[in-house]
Amino acid sequence: MHALSSLPSPWWFAALLPPALWPWRGRALLLALLLGTLLTDWHAQRRLDARWPESAYNEERWLRGTIASLPERADEPAGEDGAPRRTWRFAFVPEPDEDLPSRIRVSWYRTDAVPAGGQCWRLKLRLRAPHGSLNPGGFDYEAWLFRQHLGATATVREAEPCAATGAWPVLRLRQAWSDRVDAILGARPGAALLKALTIGATAELGDADWDAFRLTGTTHLIAISGFNLALVSGFAYFVLRWAWALSAWLCLRVPAQRAALFGSAGVAAVYALLAGFEPPVARALFMLLVLVAAAALYRFTQPSRGLALAWLAIVAADPCAVLAPGLWLSFAAVGAIFYLVVGRWRPEPAWRAAVRVQLFLSFVLAPLTLFYFHGLAWAAPFINLLAVPLFALLTPALLLVALAGSLSPALAGAWLPPTATLLEWVLAALQALAAHWPMAWLPSAPPLAALALALLGSLLLFAPAGLPLRPLGALCLLPLLWPPQQAVRGGLELQVLDVGQGLSVLVRTARHSLLFDAGPAYEDGFDAGASVVAPYVLTRGLRGVDLLVLSHGDRDHAGGVPALRRLLRPMREIGTERGEPCRDGERWEWDGVRFALLHPPAAADADDARADNDRSCVLKIDGPFSLLLPGDIERRAEVRLLDAHPAALRADVLLAPHHGSRSSSSPAFVAAVGAREVIFASGWHNRFGHPRAEVVRRYLDCGARLSMSGEAGAITIFGEAGALRVERWRERAAHYWNAPAAAQPYWRTAGEALPAQPCGG
Numbered sequence: 208m209h210a211l212s213s214l215p216s217p218w219w220f221a222a223l224l225p226p227a228l229w230p231w232r233g234r235a236l237l238l239a240l241l242l243g244t245l246l247t248d249w250h251a252q253r254r255l256d257a258r259w260p261e262s263a264y265n266e267e268r269w270l271r272g273t274i275a276s277l278p279e280r281a282d283e284p285a286g287e288d289g290a291p292r293r294t295w296r297f298a299f300v301p302e303p304d305e306d307l308p309s310r311i312r313v314s315w316y317r318t319d320a321v322p323a324g325g326q327c328w329r330l331k332l333r334l335r336a337p338h339g340s341l342n343p344g345g346f347d348y349e350a351w352l353f354r355q356h357l358g359a360t361a362t363v364r365e366a367e368p369c370a371a372t373g374a375w376p377v378l379r380l381r382q383a384w385s386d387r388v389d390a391i392l393g394a395r396p397g398a399a400l401l402k403a404l405t406i407g408a409t410a411e412l413g414d415a416d417w418d419a420f421r422l423t424g425t426t427h428l429i430a431i432s433g434f435n436l437a438l439v440s441g442f443a444y445f446v447l448r449w450a451w452a453l454s455a456w457l458c459l460r461v462p463a464q465r466a467a468l469f470g471s472a473g474v475a476a477v478y479a480l481l482a483g484f485e486p487p488v489a490r491a492l493f494m495l496l497v498l499v500a501a502a503a504l505y506r507f508t509q510p511s512r513g514l515a516l517a518w519l520a521i522v523a524a525d526p527c528a529v530l531a532p533g534l535w536l537s538f539a540a541v542g543a544i545f546y547l548v549v550g551r552w553r554p555e556p557a558w559r560a561a562v563r564v565q566l567f568l569s570f571v572l573a574p575l576t577l578f579y580f581h582g583l584a585w586a587a588p589f590i591n592l593l594a595v596p597l598f599a600l601l602t603p604a605l606l607l608v609a610l611a612g613s614l615s616p617a618l619a620g621a622w623l624p625p626t627a628t629l630l631e632w633v634l635a636a637l638q639a640l641a642a643h644w645p646m647a648w649l650p651s652a653p654p655l656a657a658l659a660l661a662l663l664g665s666l667l668l669f670a671p672a673g674l675p676l677r678p679l680g681a682l683c684l685l686p687l688l689w690p691p692q693q694a695v696r697g698g699l700e701l702q703v704l705d706v707g708q709g710l711s712v713l714v715r716t717a718r719h720s721l722l723f724d725a726g727p728a729y730e731d732g733f734d735a736g737a738s739v740v741a742p743y744v745l746t747r748g749l750r751g752v753d754l755l756v757l758s759h760g761d762r763d764h765a766g767g768v769p770a771l772r773r774l775l776r777p778m779r780e781i782g783t784e785r786g787e788p789c790r791d792g793e794r795w796e797w798d799g800v801r802f803a804l805l806h807p808p809a810a811a812d813a814d815d816a817r818a819d820n821d822r823s824c825v826l827k828i829d830g831p832f833s834l835l836l837p838g839d840i841e842r843r844a845e846v847r848l849l850d851a852h853p854a855a856l857r858a859d860v861l862l863a864p865h866h867g868s869r870s871s872s873s874p875a876f877v878a879a880v881g882a883r884e885v886i887f888a889s890g891w892h893n894r895f896g897h898p899r900a901e902v903v904r905r906y907l908d909c910g911a912r913l914s915m916s917g918e919a920g921a922i923t924i925f926g927e928a929g930a931l932r933v934e935r936w937r938e939r940a941a942h943y944w945n946a947p948a949a950a951q952p953y954w955r956t957a958g959e960a961l962p963a964q965p966c967g968g
Contacts (some may be wrong), residue, residue, distance in 0.1 A: 208247050208306060208714065209530055212283050213943050214255075216943060220245050224659060238262035247526035251943065254527070257308045259359035261336040261946065263894060264787070267364060271329045272301035275310065277381060277483070278322050279410035281730055288509075292317045298357065299330070308358025315363040323386070325379040327369040332361035338891050338946050340705040341920035341937050344652060344746035345739040354486065354530055355943040368528070377480050381406045384613055391620055396634055397627025398652030399953065400429070404602060404630075405609040407431040414432050414734075416634065422641035423647050424569075424587020428598045431482040433491035433537045435602055436475050440495060442603040443474035465503065472499045478606065486525075487533040495903040510724050514542060532579040536572060541625065543571045547669060563669070565591055570665040574658035577687070581745045582650040582774070590640060650774045653743035690747035697926035699800050699830035701860065704743055705916040705936070706735035708897070709763035712836060713744060713752075713861065714828060719752045720744070722777070723836050728766030736767020741774040743921070755795075756789070757782035758823040758838030782824045789824035792966035800830035806837075806844060820844075820865060827855055831926035834860035841865060845876040853872045853879060859923055860884045860932060863906070867898020867915075875907050879968030886925060891917035894951075903958025909966035918952045 208215070223241050230233070235912075276298040295315040301307050313332065315322065322328065339348025352360070385402055391399035395871035399411035409430060420426040424660060427434050448467035451457055457466070472495065479492040494517040499515035517537060521528055528534050547567050548560065576583055610625050612619030641647055653661075664683025667676055695715045700711040706726035714721040721745070726735025744752060755777035759765055768783060780786025781793075790809040795802050806825035823838030825848065835858040840848075845864070848856060861882035864871035866889045885906045889897040898915065906913055912933070914922050920936035937948045 208244055209942065211943055212941055214252055215244075215250055243522075244525070247653050249536075250526050254353060254356065254358070255944070259291065259308055259311075259334050259336045259356045261338075264335055265333055267331060267333050268327060269298075269331050270301040270307070270311075271327070271369060272299055274298070274322055274324055274326050274328065275300040275375070275378070275408070277324045277378070277385060277406075277408050283848050292319055293323055294318075295320075297322060297324070298355075299328075299332075299361070307822060310355070310357050312352065312355075312357045312360045312838075313363060314361070315366070316364070318366075320366060324382040325375040328500055329369050330363050330369040331365035333364055333530075334359050334361045335579060336946065339683070340707055340735075340917075341941065341945060342705050342739050342743050343921060343940070344742040345704075345921075346742075347561070347942075347945070349945050350530060350942070354527060359691065369831050372505070375856075378483075378611075381408070381481060381483065384609060387612065387619055388623065388928055391623045391733075392627050395631070396629050397630040400630045400634055401605065401623070401627060403429055404425060404431070404435070404605050405481070407485060407488065408752055415638070419638040421643040422584055422586075422595070422644070423590045424584035425590065425594050425637060427536075428594060430487070431485075432487040432533060433540065436478060436488065436495060438493045438599050438602045439478045439606065440471045440475040441594060444471035447471060468499055468503060472496055486528065486531060487537070490528065490531075490534055491537060493517055493524070494537065503733045511542075511545065514538065514545065516874065534857075536575055536579075539572055539575055540568055543568055546666070556769065562592065563597065567665070567669045570668065571662065573665070573687070574662045577651055577653060578658055579654070581652040582648050583740045584638070584647060586644050586647055589640040591598070594637075601630075601633070606963070611765065621682070648774070650741065650745055651687070651690055651750065652742065652748075653687050653690040653841065654748075657690060661687050690748045695925075697831050698798065699828070699832065699835055700925045702743070703862065703886050703888060703916050704735075704739055705920045706739050706767075706888075707733075707917065708865075708866070708893045708895070709735060709766070710758070710838075710862075710888040711735060711740045711749075713740075714834075715747070716800045716830070719754075719797040720749055721756060721802075722771065722775075723756045723765040724838070725755070725767035725771050727763040728770070729762075733772050734767055736770030737774065740767055741771060749775075753779065755780045755783065755786070756826060757786075758789075758825075758836075759819055760784075761819065761839065764839070766862050787899075800828060803827045803829075803855065805855060806848055808847070809849070820870075827852075827858070832859040832924075832931055834858050834862075835882070835922075837864045838864050839865040839871075841868075841870045842873050842876075843872050845871065849875060849879055856880050856965040858882050861911075863887045863898060863902070865897075866895070867902045868895065869899040869901060872905060873903045873965075875904060877909055881909065882906075882911050882915070884933060886922055886924075886956075887913070887915040889915050889917050891953075898954055898958075900954075900957035900961055903955060904963070907958060908968075910966050914954065915954055918954070919948060930956050 220241065225238060226234070228238070278295045278297040281294040288446055294317060297313055299311045299313045300309065301311065311332070311334070311449070311899070313330070337349050337352045337357070341347065341349070382785060384406055385408055388402055390397050397875070399416070399744070402408040412429070417426070420429050444467045446462045447470040452465040453464045475492060475495055479488045482488045494514070495521055497517035498513045501516070515764050515860060521534065544564060547564055566588050573583055605626065608622050612623060660683045665679040667680030667683065670677055695717055698717060700715045704713065704726065706710045709727035710724040711726040712723040714723065722740070726740050728736060730736040752775050755768070755771065757768065757780070759782070771777065782789040789807065791804055791806055792809060793804045803826070804824060805827050807822045820839040820841050821844040823840045823844065825838060826836040828834050828836070835856065856876075856879045858880050859882060861880050861884070863885055867887040887898040903913065914935060916922055916935065919938065920941070922936070923934040926934055935948065937945065941947065
């Protein structure tokens with residue numbers, strides 16, 4: 208159901224109800240399927256109904272409510288008065304109002320205020336409907352908002368603190384611990400890691416930290432989830448069992464094992480609350496409680512039933528939880544452990560069992576990791592053999608430090624500095640491993656069939672001894688090493704990716720690939736190179752690209768370059784600080800398709816008065832159809848191109864210069880190109896107003912068909928049977944939680960409202 212573009216009508220359920228009630232062998236299964244689908248539809252529709260409407264985009268309203276999460280901070284340059292200014296992001300819960308979403312994702316830019324979790328604020332918010340970039344294989348921001356029950360995004364225009372309500376006690380406790388750590392440790396790396404491992408506050412960990420965790424396969428140890436919960440619960444079990452057994456009176460009334468079992472479940476519940484009860488933690492707690500209940504009722508002889516019951520409890524409470532990668536990874540890990548250790552008649556030494564479990568987890572989780580994250584840390588099994596025992600000791604110890612530090616400021620002052628130093632040693636070790644381990648990350652996105660075959664192969668390889676098919680498991684893993692490339696349709700294929708207000712274009716011929724620009728990257732963590740461009744390239748079956756052409760150095764075009772170098776390793780670069788300069792006159796040919804650089808001129812001086820935009824690299828491609836990629840050139844560069852290359856400008860497809868700004872796309876340039884398809888690489892409702900209405904009108908007057916990446920999602924163009932085919936990803940593959948493609952987009956309506964003019968006039 209989650210694969211549908213829209214939720215099914217209630218009439219479908221009414222049509223399926225009679226066969227589900229009729230007495231036949233499969234009615235129980237059909238009835239369960241019908242009830243599950245109906246529950247999912249009800250949950251999903253409630254969330255969609257609670258969203259802020261697109262028709263009220265940018266409407267401003269005063270709202271009183273509570274900050275319902277630990278605010279995420281990003282430091283900004285100091286203001287004129289020298290005071291620190293920061294950007295904050297947090298979940299905001301307004302006071303109940305039937306016209307408002309129950310939770311809003313708020314961004315508060317460049318402020319000297321210090322919001323805190325649990326505080327009451329009266330905010331003037333500029334509200335927006337959920338909308339994000341949409342690309343094959345890329346991060347779906349709208350899906351993330353949907354899973355987090357966030358019905359709108361907003362920016363703060365004005366703010367007034369209001370009296371505290373006394374609610375949200377757990378959040379206030381978490382905020383108090385965060386404030387105490389900041390007061391004692393400041394901005395040390397150890398402080399960020401300490402808060403991540405004790406209260407689940409990971410926002411202060413930097414990109415370099417997450418890269419180290421990703422490359423070493425230790426992310427699951429840092430982001431609080433099932434592993435951390437199991438560690439704390441297991442530690443509590445053994446401590447409580449030992450302490451309970453010291454009293455014969457207590458043991459006569461409740462066996463030590465049962466007392467420790469229930470006590471450890473209670474400790475895990477408290478830890479989950481302190482970690483923010485985020486969805487991964489809540490799912491892990493539900494799973495743990497179900498398994499504890501099964502053990503307490505002496506029904507643990509079949510762990511698979513307990514695991515199935517935990518799945519049922521989680522999915523019944525939130526059917527949309529199946530959209531989260533963490534749910535599948537958590538259950539796959541627990542199921543893998545059961546598969547490997549339960550029912551084996553020959554016991555193993557503990558160290559050997561631990562090695563087998565770690566290796567098997569790495570094998571069985573590899574297909575899911577490749578599916579969700581488009582890559583694999585091949586060193587993870589070896590590093591985790593040391594990291595898992597280390598964090599098994601660290602996590603309970605850190606919680607004891609947090610408990611003591613929360614109760615006594617003196618103990619906090621004495622214990623937190625050495626604790627932070629220890630964590631910094633651990634972080635430095637992981638960073639060193641990530642930096643020096645050869646080819647630590649293997650980027651790849653094999654097709655679903657190859658992943659399913661690899662999962663089967665993992666189960667065969669670690670099956671009980673004596674199974675005759677075990678050697679076939681190794682063969683099942685081979686397709687992961689050589690993922691098939693998707694064929695290029697028509698000999699030349701162009702993909703304009705939806706990277707927001709920025710640009711990245713993939714051009715493919717039969718055996719070669721070129722990336723034109725890398726998309727934006729910002730301090731708040733969004734990197735289009737890592738989250739959009741690289742995943743898309745990998746899902747095409749490519750391990751890298753032959754050539755990266757950078758039009759110019761503006762952040763919205765060049766921000767993703769470091770991520771692309773790390774993940775795709777371009778064989779050659781043009782226009783980057785490490786690559787060759789982009790100069791008029793260079794030409795090459797791939798698979799019968801001709802490429803030519805038309806601008807800037809070879810004699811251009813980088814220090815002249817020419818604007819950076821007008822030094823953009825301009826690429827012309829001629830094959831089954833022709834296309835022109837002009838970067839961010841403005842009118843001065845357009846005049847130069849009209850003088851130097853009047854015939855070469857003619858193209859079937861044009862990427863509108865400078866996102867459709869009024870400083871480009873002059874009437875003479877638009878007429879000279881004469882494009883049939885024009886694409887605006889602009890963000891949805893971007894703050895620059897691109898594409899400008901007069902520019903849209905100009906292209907319409909010349910008979911071009913128009914598309915905008917921010918509205919259409921990724922746009923693919925190829926030639927077929929002598930005609931140009933255009934595919935817009937939001938029209939083709941959007942899910943029901945994605946904003947639908949507008950029949951008459953706002954940017955086109957604005958252009959059509961202007962009076963028509965002769966083409967080139």
